[in-house]
Amino acid sequence: MKFKKIAALSTAVIMSASMLVGCGNNKSKENTNKSFKIGMVADIGGINDESFNQSAWEGLQKAEKDFGIEVKVIESKQASEYLQNMESLLDEDVDMVIGVGYTMKEDIEKQAKNYPDKQFVLIDETYDSIPENVTPILFKENEAAYLTGLVAGKMTENNNVGFIGGIQTPVISRFEYGYKAGVKEANKDCNVNVQYAGTFSDAAKGKSIANQMYGNGSDIILAAAGGTGLGSIESAKEQNKYAIGVDRDQSDLAPKNVLTSALKKVNVGVYDTVKEFVEGKLTGGQEKVYGLKEDGVGIPETTKNLVPQDIIDYVNSMIEKIKNDEIKVPSNEEEYKSMQK
Numbered sequence: 001m002k003f004k005k006i007a008a009l010s011t012a013v014i015m016s017a018s019m020l021v022g023c024g025n026n027k028s029k030e031n032t033n034k035s036f037k038i039g040m041v042a043d044i045g046g047i048n049d050e051s052f053n054q055s056a057w058e059g060l061q062k063a064e065k066d067f068g069i070e071v072k073v074i075e076s077k078q079a080s081e082y083l084q085n086m087e088s089l090l091d092e093d094v095d096m097v098i099g100v101g102y103t104m105k106e107d108i109e110k111q112a113k114n115y116p117d118k119q120f121v122l123i124d125e126t127y128d129s130i131p132e133n134v135t136p137i138l139f140k141e142n143e144a145a146y147l148t149g150l151v152a153g154k155m156t157e158n159n160n161v162g163f164i165g166g167i168q169t170p171v172i173s174r175f176e177y178g179y180k181a182g183v184k185e186a187n188k189d190c191n192v193n194v195q196y197a198g199t200f201s202d203a204a205k206g207k208s209i210a211n212q213m214y215g216n217g218s219d220i221i222l223a224a225a226g227g228t229g230l231g232s233i234e235s236a237k238e239q240n241k242y243a244i245g246v247d248r249d250q251s252d253l254a255p256k257n258v259l260t261s262a263l264k265k266v267n268v269g270v271y272d273t274v275k276e277f278v279e280g281k282l283t284g285g286q287e288k289v290y291g292l293k294e295d296g297v298g299i300p301e302t303t304k305n306l307v308p309q310d311i312i313d314y315v316n317s318m319i320e321k322i323k324n325d326e327i328k329v330p331s332n333e334e335e336y337k338s339m340q341k
Contacts, residue, residue, distance in 0.1 A: 032055040037070040039089030040276035043101040045226050046075045051247040059267030063274040077252040091117055121273055124171055132285040137269040139292030142178030143322055144262040147299045147315055149182020151260050152220045153190050154311045162193045162218035163207050166200040166225035175224035177336040178329050197228045202330045206231030214239045217230050251282055257331055260303040293323050302329045
C-alpha cells in the first residue's frame with residue numbers, strides 16, 4: 001500500500017547512481033532477473049563524515065557495482081528530516097530503505113508499518129519486538145575498541161591516555177568500556193581519562209577537549225564521536241601526539257599521528273544485507289550482529305605503520321582469544337567493573 005507524502009520534499013541533497021528500474025519486495029523470496037532500487041538516509045553527519053555514514057555509503061556503492069542495482073542516498077540536515085526523507089525515497093518506489101543510526105529507530109518502525117511490502121534496515125539499534133520487514137544491524141564496537149586499547153596501553157609513555165565520546169548511548173558505551181578494558185589489560189598502571197562532548201558534529205569542541213587532555217598528560221586519545229572526533233585528530237597533529245581513529249581507517253587524516261583505528265565495518269554489514277536481499281535470502285524480523293568472528297570489527301593493516309611488530313603480534317594473540325571465547329570484552333560499566341575485580 002502507498003501513502004501520500006507527509007511533507008514537502010526535503011531540501012537535503014539527493015544523490016543517485018544508475019538508472020535501473022526498481023520493483024517491490026516482501027521479505028525473503030526469489031529475486032532473480034529483477035533489478036532493485038535501494039535508498040539510504042544518512043544522519044546529520046553526512047556521507048563525507050570520514051566515519052559511520054561514509055562507511056555505510058561505501059558498502060552500498062559496492063553493492064551497486066556488484067549487483068547492478070540502483071542506489072540513492074539522502075543526506076539529512078537535522079533529525080526532524082529523517083521521516084520525510086524516508087518518505088521521499090518511498091515515493092520513488094525503492095525496494096529497501098536503510099536508516100543510518102540509532103536516532104532513526106522510531107521513524108523506521110513507523111514507515112515499516114506504513115509500507116509492509118518494503119524492506120527496511122536500521123543500523124546501530126534494534127527493537128524488543130522486531131517488525132517482520134525490518135533488519136537491525138548491530139556491531140560489537142567493544143571488541144574493536146578493546147584492540148585499540150591494547151595498543152594504547154602498550155604505546156603510552158606517560159601511562160595516561162584519553163577517551164572522548166560524542167553522546168552517551170549504548171553504542172558509545174561499548175567503545176568506552178571496550179577501550180578501557182584493553183588499556184588495563186595491556187597496562188594496569190595506565191590511567192584512562194574520559195570526557196563526553198555531548199555532540200557528534202562539533203569538530204571544534206572535539207579539538208578543544210583533546211587539547212585539554214593532551215595538555216594534562218594524555219599522549220593517546222580515542223574519540224568515538226563522529227565529526228566531533230575529527231577535531232581530536234587535528235589536535236593530535238598540532239600537538240604532535242597520537243590519536244586513534246574510529247569506524248573507518250582514519251590514518252589518512254594524519255599518517256604520523258593516527259596509531260590505529262577501531263574499525264566498525266558498517267560497509268560490510270550494509271553490503272552483506274543488500275546481497276542477501278538481492279539473492280532472495282534476507283529474512284526480516286531478525287538482528288544481524290557483527291563482531292570479530294564475523295569480520296565486522298577490527299583494526300586496519302595500517303596499524304603496522306606506527307606500531308611495532310611485537311605489539312601487533314600481541315594484539316593478534318588477543319584477537320584469537322576473543323574469537324575462541326576465552327575473553328569476553330565488556331560492553332558496559334557493569335561488565336567492566338566485574339572484569340576488573
